Amino acid sequence: MKEITEMLQQVAARLFNEGLEMFIGYESGSVPAKARPYFAAVQGETAALVFNPFCEHNLAKYLVRFPNAKTAVVVKGCDAGAVERLVKERNLDRTRITVIGVPCGGMLARERVLAELPQDGKITAITDRRDAFVFQTSKGEHVLEKKAFLLAKCLICTQNNPTGVDLMLGKEAPPVGETGKDPYARVKEISALDPPARAAFWDRLMDRCLRCYACREVCPACSCTECCFEQAVPGWQQGAIWLSKAVTLPDNLHYHVIRAFHVAGRCTGCGECERVCPVRIPLMLLNRKLAGDIDELYGPTPPDVPSVLCTYATGDRDEFT
């Protein structure tokens, strides 16, 4: 991953010479096998930029925080759609953004990687060898087969080379997802359960939701400046408050179902909601379920339409009249 990291640093340096004000990329994290979002605001800060298979974060939403600056952002295949969506919904001015695409060989599941690498070995280099990542550590070389170590979302990925970017770094990456895998397989399994079993499945998971709102805060489709769930109205004054602040199973379910419907047709499938959940609720199942339903009801979304549920045609199905 050394070349791509160097390319990123060079591109960032060049863009700052051309008047860039903020470069949004990744730097190494504070613990082994971790990366994190990084913001370079001046030329001198570009040396910390990296790209490696721990750069799992979707950086698109950070663009909204710099409405008046000339910004550049690093995107993987699964992140690019989020930039496009934010532009389509007029949250971003595309003309002041430089979108930098990186070919992605898949992101690794950190826990599994750490379990595999020697505990006191320091990672010195990572190389992408198509079917595996090769780790050089202070305790020797380790080959991690992608099939066994990639994040689940990467194993069904069909878009690991970003589109719609201004600048593409490096060579196109070969596909990482296993061909013939049905992205809806798990959704179908859950949908096939009889209603009490399906309710039990979700109740168990939603019961442990903390309502920390990490899923909402990270979601590039949750772009409202004020969420419908954060209206600070005391209970006894509530005209129409949507959600009690009490963390109970019905309120948790209510929150997640409403959020899923708000992002339906707009979710770009980056999976950030599921990644950030501290209690491991498989939130992408809800998003995928709705994506599948929308596909089935309306067919593929035409490219000039912001999203299926944000537009209408007089000939649309209307079951209510």
Add this chain to the structure above:
Amino acid sequence: MDSKIIKKDKLLSLLERFIAGYHVLAPVREDGMLVYRPVGIPGDVELNPGRSVLPPKGRFFPQTEILYSYRIEGEKLTLEEYVEEARQVILFGVHPCDLRSFAVLDAVFTEEPRDAYFTARRNNTIIVGVSCSSVLPECFCTAFGISPVEGNGADIHLTDIGAGAYLVEVLTPRGKELLQKFDSLFEDNVAGAEEAKRAKEASLIKKISLSVKVNDLHEKMASIFENPYWEKISRRCLGCGVCTYVCPTCHCFDIMDDGAGKAGERFRCWDSCLFREYTLHTSGHNPRHALAQRLRNRFFHKLSYNNQRYNIEGCVGCGRCVALCPVNIDIREVIGAVRGLV
């Protein structure tokens, strides 16, 4: 107080008897995570647990707790308060960092006027501590003078000393009273147990990778309140509540009412200083409108205000916020930065 030895199979029998006579909360595995749950089978309990996702503070300070309910029938108003009735709960398997966190919470909730809800739950709970058996990359309890094998704050403390044996330290009269009932399960403290515990401590402390120094932090914090550092670190902060909700010492809550008209209830629930509406005034003014101000507040609370106000550190070095922050905001780095800036 005294100490004894218990063999692992006997420890399971002890748990079985605990379960028969008490409500037992203990760490169990759920979808690969460690969580405290009411247990019914000793075999479900993790005896050398490691770090739970959520700290055990929820036993004393539940995320949502009904304070009282009201009902109006005709001319009559009925209020019902929900202070926990006396019942015996055993909170099993608490590590030293979380044991220290109970002292932090006590300082807040049991100073006068005492919080009746917290105090009732605290008084109803017997705490069984357990020494750490491993160190995770985010652990740094030693920075706050905590030893991974000491049971301060527990009624009874267990240390796995190898060969299927646990050292049992009885630390309070309440712990003594509890164990007296099950005397036959224990063996007398064998020679070498204390040495085994010390050896374990030394090997664990050696594994705590990052050395964090906090001795001069309070004075330093005061001088960097306006430093641009806070804006810089907040750029990647999502403004979610993960760090505060997984923190064993965070104790902010909101009080709200549910219901309307003739019946309803007043409850309190966890709140987070990272949330936008946390400091939002009725007027619409928000004194901490920027994320940088909110994030700064959290670190000042952990590393300065708590100590000033209660004379006890607001952080216990459990590492949960470090491990679970979705964007790797690491309090150890913040401490390092603060010390480096002045």
